[in-house]
Amino acid sequence: MSERLWYLKNCDLFRQLSPEQLTALESRCRVRKFPRNTPIYLPADHADGVLLLAEGRVKIGSFSEEGKQTILAFIEPGEVFGELSLMGTPEREEYAEAVEKSTVILIPNDVIQQLLGQCPSVSLGVTKLFGLRRQRVERRLKYLLFRSNRDRLVHLLIELAEQYGKPTADGVELRIKLSHQDLASIIGSTRETVTVVLGELQTEGRLKLGRRKITLTDMDQLAHSVNVASPVLSRAQA
Amino acid sequence: MSERLWYLKNCDLFRQLSPEQLTALESRCRVRKFPRNTPIYLPADHADGVLLLAEGRVKIGSFSEEGKQTILAFIEPGEVFGELSLMGTPEREEYAEAVEKSTVILIPNDVIQQLLGQCPSVSLGVTKLFGLRRQRVERRLKYLLFRSNRDRLVHLLIELAEQYGKPTADGVELRIKLSHQDLASIIGSTRETVTVVLGELQTEGRLKLGRRKITLTDMDQLAHSVNVASPVLSRAQA
């Protein structure tokens, strides 16, 4: 079985497809590899299809005219991105960049469109995907509207802990390398403020800082301070 | 033909349905009327289905813990709302309120779910809907991240002009009654700042203020000041 096929099969969206459909799909896809820190697509690029991340990690972001940038999402293996091309928009509105060495499968527009028409399971899957991402953006919007810079940062740390947290002797270590600038770009703040707030949280004993590394030592207190139930670390990796 | 049927038929989502499907759908729906300024559903209400606005106007919003509120969207006749229940979330996350006397058609969860499975056109329509609303939220997020209070207000006015603007001798009159508080709730600001900025814009000769009424006298300049092409008023009503 081709590598490509395997990745397609392992994607939630296509799980329900028949072997024939899968092979047909596979034959129409292209695979590309991207080194670390290289762009996959840029704003105003031609939106030629939907992308499936096979390996690596991708970040989706957006620039303002003044050059400031925000990170909209991180994509993990098995997840789909660039899905706005399904809306019929001819151009991409954000950029995608490989954070790690990544391999990506491109599913051309006509192929996915056809699949959408034929397979209720795929179309249902896409609807769910859109809905989920929309919920996420809406939540983020609310945080931006209502909460202080500090609250937003704490909330982000908790979210990251849910997704990337690994329990250690000291506490929950975030297994994703993010600079203060990155954190700032996510919560819509500045590098300096993030540095300061993180410093405060450290002196308050809520976390420990390393270079591009954060360990949350008091999740309960952090979660409580932003009125969120302390998350149970569901899929903590070894 | 029943009133209900007529409204269903006139909704984009169901345009492609066969007469039988429509009748089947109609038999399972309920109609409710809401006076002005009454809630249709509230956060944490049981999400029993998707709603279709037949007549009137509805606003979708959200509260923070401290009681601040934001307006997420206005719904016009023929549009669907409360569609997050399609995601399987058992509870509503926002509130919906009738701004005008409104009549609403409730499509129960199981009915719409079944339809989604059977009709590709419906499922495609829902996907488009989700995608569209997500784009809108994302744009708003970017504005909130990157632009000043003033820019956001100007941008909002332009958007409102596109949707509700009516050309008059003085300029483009916004045919929707919004208080300064409402505007503030949309752009994520305070009533006072909105009052001030509107005042400034008036002395600059960009618009004229009335009680709950705004007339844009210099659309071009306004659009230019936020780097947006001046919109052509597509569907200006008499």
Next chain:
DNA sequence: TTTGCAATGTGAAGCAATTCACAGACATGA
């Protein structure tokens, strides 16, 4: 190792926007 560059830490100054407090205008129902 050494060197260079990105990431982090810190303080001072400035500013946009919020908060608070109050006054007048208008509108609508009693």
Next chain:
DNA sequence: TCATGTCTGTGAATTGCTTCACATTGCAAA
């Protein structure tokens, strides 16, 4: 008609955050 409540206008005080400027630290490539 009056009266009450919502909507609008305005100023002073405060603040949370940004901006700018620079010092320091540590990783990674040469």
